[in-house]
Amino acid sequence: MNTLKTGILLAAMTALFMGLGFLIGGSNGALIAFFVAAAMNAFAYWNSDKMVLSMYGAEAVDERTAPAYVRLVQRLAENAGLPMPATYIIHSAQPNAFATGRNPEHAAVAATTGLLETLSPEELAGVLAHELAHIKNRDTLTMTITATIAGAISMLANFAFFFGGNRENQGGIIGTLALAILAPIAAGLVQMAISRTREYEADAMGAEISGRPLWLASALEKIESAAHARPNEAAEANPATAHMFIINPLHGGGRDNLFSTHPATANRIARLREIAATKGQAQARTNPWG
Structure with missing residues (x-):
């Protein structure tokens, strides 16, 4: 059901992009917008990992430079039945x-130095298992394509706002202005809806991969608190990628509503505790691998 919902939302974003193309260039503009969207998706498919990692100045590490971190990812990847991602x-x-x-064959996991320094090994395992769940579900590609199309819609909307209008547009200047203003808002809402849907599913699968749902619950509490006090300057400069993080890097939370890129952390923690309860797990720090 979540996969179907995501597909519908992505189709809606493509339709918005084509609508803006029609606004600017009529039927031919809509057709051009369709092919541009397809080309952008192809580019994102082949280059999504390089683009995002470059935005954040991510540094590749291995067992020699970050042994504990890399070995933990390797162990969790084995639990998940995944190839070892780049770290x-x-x-x-x-x-x-x-x-x-x-x-999964061309994936990467990136953790901040703040995460590695703040969390316990168990909590870190919970977070990394969540990220591996995104890889297993192929959410990483979906979210990158979503960000790409949303950014393009905003760009086209700005163009339409200043130069829009065509003979086939019966709405005239009012219709042009309305679509130019509302399209980016609608695209943002779709982007947020996709992100929230995938986060809940990755939480559940991540709990299965690590074997301890409460590890992730404990980590989410810590990350949520720290996000208020410690800014992520690279994320502030690239807000379209905020939905890719486990917790919104632009702020520490917010209600689970239309305008949040992530589900409310309290809701996520509650669900994880329910999963733990069904498994009869009372302690967050009990290590099933020890």
């Missing part, structure tokens, strides 16, 4: 993490 560190005091890549 990166982002030099940021804000504890956070994301995964990227077009498929």
Whole structure:
């Protein structure tokens, strides 16, 4: 059901992009917009990991430079039945993490220095398992394409606002202005809806990969608190990528509503505790691998 919902939302974003193309150039503009959207998606498919990692100045690490971190990712990847992803560190005091890549065979996990310094090994395992769940579900590609189309819609909307209008547009200047203003808002709402849907599913699968749902619950509490106090400057400069992080890097939370890029952290923690309860797990720090 979540996959179907995501597909519908992506189709809606493509339709918005084509609508703006029609606004600017009529039927031919809509057709051109369709092909541009297809080309952008192809570019994002092949280059999504490189683009995002470059934005955040991510540094590749291995067992020699970050042994504990890399070995933990390797162990969790084995639990998840995934190939070992590339591992990166982002030099940021804000504890956070994301995964990227077009498929499990070409994926990467990136954690901030703040995350590695703040969390216990168990909590870190919970976070990394969540990111591996995104890779297993192929959310990394979906979220990158969503960000790409949303950014393009905003760009086209600005163009339409100043230069829009065509003979086929019966709405005239009012219709032009309305679509130019509302299209980016609608695209943002769709982007946020996709992100929230995928986060809940990754929480549940991540809990299965790590074997301890409460590890992630404990980590989310810590990350949420720190996000208020420690800014992520790279994220502030690239807000379209905020939905890729485990916790919104632009602020510490907010209600689970239309305008939040992530589900409310309290709701996520409650769901994880329910999963733990069904498994009869009372302690967040009990290590099933020890």
